[in-house]
Amino acid sequence: EIKACLFDLDGVLVDTAKYHYIAWKELADSLGFTFTEQDNERLKGVSRTASLNILLEIGGLLLDEEEKTRLAEQKNNRYVQYIAKMDSSEILPGALEFLRECREQGLKIALGSASKNAMTILNNTGLTPYFDAIIDGTHTSAAKPDPEVFLLGAQALGTAPGQCVVFEDAEAGIEAAIRAGMASIGIGSPQTLSAANLVVPSLAQMNVSLLRESFATV
Ligand code: G6P
Numbered sequence: 001e002i003k004a005c006l007f008d009l010d011g012v013l014v015d016t017a018k019y020h021y022i023a024w025k026e027l028a029d030s031l032g033f034t035f036t037e038q039d040n041e042r043l044k045g046v047s048r049t050a051s052l053n054i055l056l057e058i059g060g061l062l063l064d065e066e067e068k069t070r071l072a073e074q075k076n077n078r079y080v081q082y083i084a085k086m087d088s089s090e091i092l093p094g095a096l097e098f099l100r101e102c103r104e105q106g107l108k109i110a111l112g113s114a115s116k117n118a119m120t121i122l123n124n125t126g127l128t129p130y131f132d133a134i135i136d137g138t139h140t141s142a143a144k145p146d147p148e149v150f151l152l153g154a155q156a157l158g159t160a161p162g163q164c165v166v167f168e169d170a171e172a173g174i175e176a177a178i179r180a181g182m183a184s185i186g187i188g189s190p191q192t193l194s195a196a197n198l199v200v201p202s203l204a205q206m207n208v209s210l211l212r213e214s215f216a217t218v
C-alpha cells in the first residue's frame with residue numbers, strides 16, 4: 001500500500017528546466033559553441049558538476065578543475081538571477097491540486113531533488129508548506145541515478161521504500177527510484193520514461209484514486 005509520495009522538483013512541480021537551459025546556453029555561447037534544446041535533455045536530473053562535464057564534452061573542451069569550478073559558479077549565478085523572480089505562476093499544471101489531495105488523503109509528502117537551489121524555488125513559489133520532508137542537493141553526496149536522495153526522503157518520513165512512489169521527469173530519476181525499491185510515475189514522454197510503472201503527461205492527469213488503483217497490489 002502506498003503511504004508516501006516523493007517528488008522531484010525541476011520539471012515535475014515547477015517549470016525551471018527553461019532557466020537551467022538558458023543559463024547553460026549562455027555559458028556555451030560565452031565559450032564559443034552551440035548548445036541546443038536537444039543537448040539539454042541530457043542534463044535533466046543530472047547534478048550541476050555532471051551537467052558541466054556533459055556540456056564541455058559537447059563543446060569538445062578539456063578544462064582543469066579550477067576552471068570548471070569557476071564556470072559552474074558562473075552558470076549558477078545566472079540561474080539564481082532567473083529563479084529569484086519566480087512566483088506561484090510557475091508551478092506546473094495540476095501540481096498544487098495533487099499535493100493538496102495527497103495531504104487530504106493522508107499521504108506523506110517529500111521532496112527528492114538534486115538541486116542546491118531547491119529551497120529558494122520552494123519558498124518563491126509558496127510550495128514549502130506542502131512538504132513533510134525536504135531532501136535536496138545540499139543533503140546528498142551521490143547524484144541520481146544513485147538512490148540516495150529518495151532513500152533519505154523515505155527515512156525522513158519514516159516510510160518503508162516499498163510504500164513510496166516517486167514522481168520524476170528524468171530517466172536518471174526513474175532509475176534512482178527503481179534502485180531505491182520504490183514505485184515510480186514518469187511525468188512526460190512514455191518513450192524516455194519507459195522504465196517507470198506508469199507515465200502521464202503532467203500532474204494534471206494524476207489523482208490519488210489513480211495512484212491507489214495503479215499500485216493496489218504493491
Ligand atoms: C535538477 C535539474 C538539473 C540540475 C540539478 C542541479 O536535477 O533537473 O538540470 O542541474 O537539479 O541543480 P542546481 O540548482 O543545484 O544547479
Ligand code: MG
Nearest residue numbers: 008010011169
Ligand atoms: Mg527533474
